[in-house]
Every structure is written in structure tokens, then in C-alpha cells.
Amino acid sequence: MIKCPFCQTPHVDGTLFCSECGTYLLEDDQRGTDPLGTSEIGWVGAPMDDPDTADGYRGTGPLAIRFSIGDHKRVVEIPLNKAIHLGRLDPASDVFPEIDLTNDGGLEKGVSRRHARVLKREGIVVVEDLGSINGTFVNGKRLAPYLPETLNSGDTLQIGRLLIDIELRA
Amino acid sequence: MVSHATIHATDNEQACYVMLEISPSKNLPTSRLPLNLCLVLDKSTSMQGIRLQQVKEATRQIIDYLQPEDTLSLVVFSDKAEVLFPGQKNVDKALAKSVASTIQPSGGTEMLQGLLAGLNEIQSNRTDMSVNHIILLTDGRTYGDDDECIKQAEWAGLNQISFSTMGIGADWNEDLLEKMADASGGTSTYIDSPRRIVESFKATVRELSTIVAREVSLALDLAPNVALHEAFQIAPHIRRLEINANNTIALGPLGTNNRKIIVIELRVTHATRGKLKLLQLHVSGDVPTQSAGASAEWQDVSVNVTDEADGEVVIPPVIITALGKLAIYKMQEKAMEDMEAGNVIAATQRLETMATRLLNLGETELARAALLEAGRLARTGSLSSEGRKKIRYGTRNLSILPKEL
Numbered sequence: 001m002i003k004c005p006f007c008q009t010p011h012v013d014g015t016l017f018c019s020e021c022g023t024y025l026l027e028d029d030q031r032g033t034d035p036l037g038t039s040e041i042g043w044v045g046a047p048m049d050d051p052d053t054a055d056g057y058r059g060t061g062p063l064a065i066r067f068s069i070g071d072h073k074r075v076v077e078i079p080l081n082k083a084i085h086l087g088r089l090d091p092a093s094d095v096f097p098e099i100d101l102t103n104d105g106g107l108e109k110g111v112s113r114r115h116a117r118v119l120k121r122e123g124i125v126v127v128e129d130l131g132s133i134n135g136t137f138v139n140g141k142r143l144a145p146y147l148p149e150t151l152n153s154g155d156t157l158q159i160g161r162l163l164i165d166i167e168l169r170a
Numbered sequence: 171m172v173s174h175a176t177i178h179a180t181d182n183e184q185a186c187y188v189m190l191e192i193s194p195s196k197n198l199p200t201s202r203l204p205l206n207l208c209l210v211l212d213k214s215t216s217m218q219g220i221r222l223q224q225v226k227e228a229t230r231q232i233i234d235y236l237q238p239e240d241t242l243s244l245v246v247f248s249d250k251a252e253v254l255f256p257g258q259k260n261v262d263k264a265l266a267k268s269v270a271s272t273i274q275p276s277g278g279t280e281m282l283q284g285l286l287a288g289l290n291e292i293q294s295n296r297t298d299m300s301v302n303h304i305i306l307l308t309d310g311r312t313y314g315d316d317d318e319c320i321k322q323a324e325w326a327g328l329n330q331i332s333f334s335t336m337g338i339g340a341d342w343n344e345d346l347l348e349k350m351a352d353a354s355g356g357t358s359t360y361i362d363s364p365r366r367i368v369e370s371f372k373a374t375v376r377e378l379s380t381i382v383a384r385e386v387s388l389a390l391d392l393a394p395n396v397a398l399h400e401a402f403q404i405a406p407h408i409r410r411l412e413i414n415a416n417n418t419i420a421l422g423p424l425g426t427n428n429r430k431i432i433v434i435e436l437r438v439t440h441a442t443r444g445k446l447k448l449l450q451l452h453v454s455g456d457v458p459t460q461s462a463g464a465s466a467e468w469q470d471v472s473v474n475v476t477d478e479a480d481g482e483v484v485i486p487p488v489i490i491t492a493l494g495k496l497a498i499y500k501m502q503e504k505a506m507e508d509m510e511a512g513n514v515i516a517a518t519q520r521l522e523t524m525a526t527r528l529l530n531l532g533e534t535e536l537a538r539a540a541l542l543e544a545g546r547l548a549r550t551g552s553l554s555s556e557g558r559k560k561i562r563y564g565t566r567n568l569s570i571l572p573k574e575l
Contacts, residue, residue, distance in 0.1 A: 001182070012437060014185040016490065017497035020504070021520075022527045024494065026485070091529060092538050102526055107519065 061123030062168035070104040083119040110134035110160030134160035193429035204239040206300035210288040212308040228371035243291035247284025248277030257295035281312035323350035332356035340556040355422025360563040380425035383455030391450040405431040495568040
């Protein structure tokens with residue numbers, strides 16, 4: 001028996017698509033985008049006066065953040081040169097988060113399309129809830145919407161009911 | 171083509187998919203079979219205006235398209251049916267057109283009456299060689315005679331008569347029209363704008379004139395440890411295939427431009443090492459131009475069974491693409507089932523997930539329709555009649571596959 005990673009429905013071995021939610025069931029699904037290491041991500045543009053930009057890439061503090069998302073610990077590492085939005089991709093309403101949680105069971109676990117953002121402010125990494133429906137939590141504590149809260153290595157960030165481990169990279 | 175060329179030796183149940191294409195042999199004579207066509211048209215009051223006007227135009231164009239050996243009959247229905255133009259060969263085109271232009275809207279929609287009159291025309295004009303077909307067009311719901319309509323369609327399917335059922339606007343019953351088309355081996359079409367009536371009629375008649383086999387059936391001879399889970403037609407459009415006794419599947423008529431692609435999902439139990447024959451496929455068709463009448467082909471499908479963790483499994487991309495689209499179609503089916511069962515939350519979630527999958531495939535418009543209906547469902551607890559049709563017929567037609575099989 002195999003289990004759908006998205007909705008946990010059990011299926012007979014060799015099944016290719018989940019009959020409940022349409023998820024492709026082969027573990028090495030190569031149709032998604034592979035996470036790139038930080039060394040591979042070039043710096044595109046210089047969004048220094050972007051309001052989303054906090055200290056900029058050269059500022060003090062950690063240079064990148066690593067998210068380990070959900071039960072499967074999907075690892076995504078992103079440089080902290082601008083705000084990182086977490087949510088569910090929805091081109092129809094023009095929502096393109098840097099971290100799309102759709103395939104991590106986002107919908108089921110109550111992730112809003114525009115859920116939260118992570119950015120660096122004066123060398124300190126903070127997370128801010130963007131008025132999500134099901135809330136953003138740091139180590140179990142619910143954040144007030146739009147009030148940034150400090151994030152440290154080893155913290156557990158909770159988006160709706162989806163758990164993400166945080167590691168900051170100097 | 172098999173999804174897993176190699177499967178593991180295990181006692182557990184495993185899934186395996188077989189995909190096959192059925193197309194007419196190049197050796198078949200290409201002569202066109204004579205058509206025995208009947209148009210069964212809804213002339214109820216709601217057809218008034220542009221709808222009826224376009225129907226008349228479409229009818230005129232079909233009349234022009236006919237060959238001397240073709241037979242045409244014309245039936246209109248509202249509260250009762252009327253044979254406007256009894257079936258005849260060598261159709262007097264001018265006369266037929268003038269009769270078609272006299273159709274006046276009136277009354278309600280009673281489909282069964284029209285259908286019976288149409289079948290009667292078809293039966294009295296059929297020959298051993300003819301392709302027998304009814305084009306049924308309606309814009310409304312018929313009351314109380316749904317079951318009888320489906321029974322007639324099943325009977326027609328057994329007697330080499332296929333239906334094209336077409337619905338205009340938002341008020342007709344897609345379940346009924348789809349069931350009727352499937353039962354008879356034909357297709358149903360959703361016409362979202364009256365301007366597409368002419369196009370749909372012409373496409374149907376063009377399709378009919380390429381038919382070489384009136385009825386194709388697929389029989390599966392399964393190995394003892396293999397069971398048939400389900401079967402779908404992928405092309406020309408997605409539909410669930412009814413599996414009859416002895417594992418035979420009726421596929422309807424086969425034309426030169428409509429190759430059929432079928433996916434069969436199997437369950438294998440107790441696979442032991444070595445070569446395992448999964449099944450034997452038998453395809454047979456009723457080909458009027460061949461002296462024997464019927465023509466048949468068969469093929470074995472086998473896989474290798476190896477020990478666990480032996481090499482990696484490579485699944486042909488065509489199968490993945492096809493099954494991915496099929497998965498969306500099935501979600502649509504399930505969403506409708508959830509809704510029928512009154513489970514609005516589950517149906518909403520399914521539609522939303524379906525929209526995500528559609529976006530991944532680049533089907534933006536259909537995804538938007540699904541999201542819109544999901545929103546409507548969450549607020550009002552029901553779908554719009556139009557959105558329901560859009561989703562149903564949209565997911566069905568996801569199946570256009572690359573020609574790499």
C-alpha cells in the first residue's frame with residue numbers, strides 16, 4: 001500500500017494518481033521545481049528601493065533562510081534579500097508567493113493564498129502574518145496580524161496547520 | 171502500451187495500466203459508407219429567435235453536404251413529434267431546405283416523442299451498409315420520460331444506431347444527454363452559444379462520413395491473477411467505459427479520423443518472478459465493406475516480474491499525461507457525487523483542488539470556471555447550471571493527446 005502525500009488516502013502499489021485529489025504519486029516527481037542551493041541562485045536585479053526590501057542582501061544578520069516544510073520536510077533555501085511570501089499559488093487572483101505551499105497540503109491545512117511573509121529588518125529576521133484566516137504561529141504562539149515577530153534558528157513556524165522548521169544561514 | 175514494463179514480485183495487490191489505441195487498418199477500402207441520418211430538433215417556444223434561426227441554417231448546410239446515396243429525415247418535437255421530411259435517398263435539396271425553413275416555435279419539450287419518431291425513420295431507411303445516426307438537439311429538460319429515453323438509446327446502441335446529443339444554453343439535462351450518447355456509442359456536445367450550432371452540426375456530419383466500422387468492441391481475456399479495475403476512453407474525449415459481462419466493452423463507431431485511445435487499470439495479485447501475461451485484447455468491428463462483415467484483431471500484453479528494488483521503473487510519459495488528465499476528470503465526477511450526496515464542503519474542496527491541477531496543466535480558463543463554481547458552491551450550496559456544464563464538458567475534452575503513441 002502507498003499513501004497519497006497530499007490527502008493521505010491509501011492506494012494499491014503502482015497507482016500513479018490519487019483518485020481523491022489527483023496528486024501524482026511517484027515519489028521522485030520530477031515535474032515540480034527542484035529547490036536550488038543558495039550558491040546557484042544569482043541575484044536578479046537590485047530591488048533596493050522596493051518597499052518589500054528590508055536591509056538588502058549586504059546588510060548585517062543572516063544571509064539566507066532554510067524552510068523544512070510539512071511532514072515530508074521539503075527543504076527550501078532562499079536568500080534574505082527581499083521579503084519572502086508564503087501562501088498558495090493562484091494565478092487567477094494574481095497571487096504568486098515565493099513559497100507556494102499548495103503541494104504541501106496547503107489547502108487542507110488552511111493556508112491562505114496570501115498568508116505570511118518573512119523578511120530581514122535591521123539584521124533581524126521577522127515573520128508577519130498577512131491577515132490570514134487560520135493564523136500564523138511561532139513556537140505555538142499565534143501572531144497578531146501585521147505585527148512582525150522575530151524568527152530564530154530552530155523555531156517552528158506554523159502556517160494554518162502546516163508546520164515549518166526554520167534555520168537561519170549566516 | 172503498459173505503464174510498468176516491470177513489476178515487483180510480491181503477493182500484494184499492485185496497479186498496472188494498459189493504454190491502447192484503436193484505429194482503422196490502412197488496408198480497409200476507403201469508400202464512404204452511405205449515411206442514414208435523422209435530425210431530431212427541439213422546436214419548443216424557448217428555441218424562438220436566434221437559436222431556431224441557427225438550427226435552420228445548420229440544417230440547410232447539412233442538406234448541401236449530402237451525397238446522392240445518403241438518406242435524410244427531419245423530425246421536430248415540442249409537446250408532440252412531427253415528421254417534417256420523411257427519409258429518402260437522392261434528397262431533393264431545394265424541397266428539403268424549404269421544409270426546414272417552415273419550422274415554427276411552439277409548445278414544451280417532450281423528447282421521447284421526437285426520439286421515437288426519429289428511430290422509426292432510421293429503422294425504415296436502414297440498409298446493410300448504412301451508417302445510422304440521429305442528431306438530437308434540445309435546449310430544455312424533458313419531463314418524466316428520461317428513463318425511457320435512455321432505454322431507447324441503449325436499444326439503438328445494440329442496433330447500430332448512434333446518437334449525437336446536443337444541448338444549447340443552460341437549461342438542459344447534461345446527465346441525460348450524456349447517458350443517451352454513451353449508451354448509443356455516440357457523443358454529446360455542449361453548445362454554449364447559438365452561433366456554434368452550425369459548426370457542431372457540420373463537424374458531426376463530417377465525422378460520420380469517415381466511419382468505417384459501425385460498432386467496435388473490445389474484449390479482455392484476463393490472466394487468472396489479474397482483475398479489471400476500471401476502463402476509460404481518453405480520446406476522442408474522456409468517458410468512463412461500461413464493462414459488460416465477460417469483460418467486453420462497447421466503443422461505438424470508428425472513423426478514419428477518430429482513433430480511440432483507451433486506458434485500462436488492472437489489479438495484479440500474487441506476481442511471481444518471470445514473464446507474466448496480463449491479458450489478451452480482442453478488438454472486433456462491424457465493417458460493412460468487408461465481405462465477412464466483421465473484422466477482428468487480438469494482442470497479448472505481458473510484463474516482466476522481478477525482485478523488489480531491481481532497477482528503476484520508467485513509466486512512459488504519454489501514460490502519465492493521459493492519467494493526469496483522467497485524474498482531473500475523475501475529480502469532477504467525484505465532486506458531482508459529493509454534491510448529490512449533499513456534501514457541499516467536500517465538493518467545494520475538490521473543485522478547488524481540481525482548479526490547482528488545471529492551472530498546473532495551463533488550463534487557465536477551465537481552472538477559473540472551477541474556482542468560480544467552488545466559490546458559488548461554498549456560498550449558495552449549489553452550482554450554476556452553466557458552470558456545471560462548462561466543467562463537465564471541459565474536463566472531458568482535456569484529452570487531446572500528443573500524437574506519440
